[in-house]
Amino acid sequence: MSAKLMDVFFDQSEYELRCEWGISGLRALRPLADVIIIVDVLSFSTAVDIAVGKGAFVFPYRWKDDSAKRFAATKGALLAAKREAPGEYSLSPSSLCSIAPGTGIVLPSPNGSTLSVSASGVPTFTASLRNAPEVARRAALRGSRIAVIPAGERWDDDSMRPCLEDLLGAGAVLSALPGTRSPEVEVAVSAFSSARHCLAERLAGCSSGKELIEAGFSGDVALAAEHGVSSAAPFLVVDRFVNDSDYSGSAQ
Numbered sequence: 001m002s003a004k005l006m007d008v009f010f011d012q013s014e015y016e017l018r019c020e021w022g023i024s025g026l027r028a029l030r031p032l033a034d035v036i037i038i039v040d041v042l043s044f045s046t047a048v049d050i051a052v053g054k055g056a057f058v059f060p061y062r063w064k065d066d067s068a069k070r071f072a073a074t075k076g077a078l079l080a081a082k083r084e085a086p087g088e089y090s091l092s093p094s095s096l097c098s099i100a101p102g103t104g105i106v107l108p109s110p111n112g113s114t115l116s117v118s119a120s121g122v123p124t125f126t127a128s129l130r131n132a133p134e135v136a137r138r139a140a141l142r143g144s145r146i147a148v149i150p151a152g153e154r155w156d157d158d159s160m161r162p163c164l165e166d167l168l169g170a171g172a173v174l175s176a177l178p179g180t181r182s183p184e185v186e187v188a189v190s191a192f193s194s195a196r197h198c199l200a201e202r203l204a205g206c207s208s209g210k211e212l213i214e215a216g217f218s219g220d221v222a223l224a225a226e227h228g229v230s231s232a233a234p235f236l237v238v239d240r241f242v243n244d245s246d247y248s249g250s251a252q
Helices: 003-010 022-032 044-053 066-075 112-116 132-140 164-175 183-205 207-214 218-224
Strands: 017-019 035-039 057-061 104-108 124-127 146-150 234-237 240-243
Touching: 017 164, 017 183, 022 035, 022 112, 022 146, 035 112, 035 132, 035 164, 044 057, 044 104, 044 112, 044 124, 044 218, 044 234, 044 240, 057 066, 057 112, 066 104, 112 124, 124 132, 124 164, 132 164, 146 164, 146 183, 164 183, 164 207, 183 207, 183 218, 207 218
Parallel strands: 017 146, 035 124, 035 146, 057 104
Antiparallel strands: 057 240, 124 234, 234 240
């Protein structure tokens, strides 16, 4: 089957609200999207929400290597430390609760960060459970055709692992958006609706949550499980996430 014919089936073009997983899903939905929303609840999107809400700005980057160090240096930004590094800013959302306004930080990750830099010029937000209603509100100001991309996690062979937390995060955003829903969207919204009153329990009990709790990051899981507590809407401007409500070029 040709790639062009496959697009007919996989771009969900009959609907205004669309949802698909990971980088392949982003590539399938991006061409017809007015807005893209990346969802990586544990931990990229939650970390960005907290940093941007504090007045900092976040540079997404694909790799945590020497090129990331050079990139951070050219931007006059800090490079995220390892999650386990005490007192350092990292992908741990808890570590960013004290970040100072105006601080720039590079947050490499194989999931949310990589997807963010792959959006290729389409207006892009990142959303967590914490800011899902606000991101939905701001995104709707920019267009009606909205693609929500749950990032997923990684298996040991580096293939994408669809994960509960990102399904719930995508559903939280999509439930707050107006527009016609694809079947994929309906499933995400239903998942969120069923878990809405037990999000902390669901995130603590899912595979990703248990992994973080075992590693000593129960506080990060608790932060990520909070719904609708943030008014930040991280919006990608060229190479960095800023708060859309503070961005002079944003829709009003």
